[in-house]
Amino acid sequence: MTKKEFIAKYCENGGFVSKAEAERKLNALLDTIENILVDGNEVNFIGWGKWEVVERAKRKVRNPQTGRKMTVKAKKVVKFKPGKKLVDKIAN
Secondary structure, three states: HHHHHHHHHHHHHOOOOOHHHHHHHHHHHHOOOOOOHHHHOOOOOOOOOEEEEEOOOOOEEEEEOOOOEEEOOOOOEEEEEEEEHHHHHHHO
């Protein structure tokens, strides 16, 4: 689903006046989550899921095309762990 399709569905389910209003609200939510993660904090919606920033350690890998061994640098990544309610809904 693209962002445009998501906004249309969000507008329909959220009872917004227009798609433009729904898009502004969605962008505000995404910007807020992004800023919280950039600050090094986590976002936790109990039952739905949790986003957190984790440090991935430096590791050795093998290039499948050449077979040469390489080292991938350590980096920060965003990790999402779904909550129980979300997992249960998807399972049914």
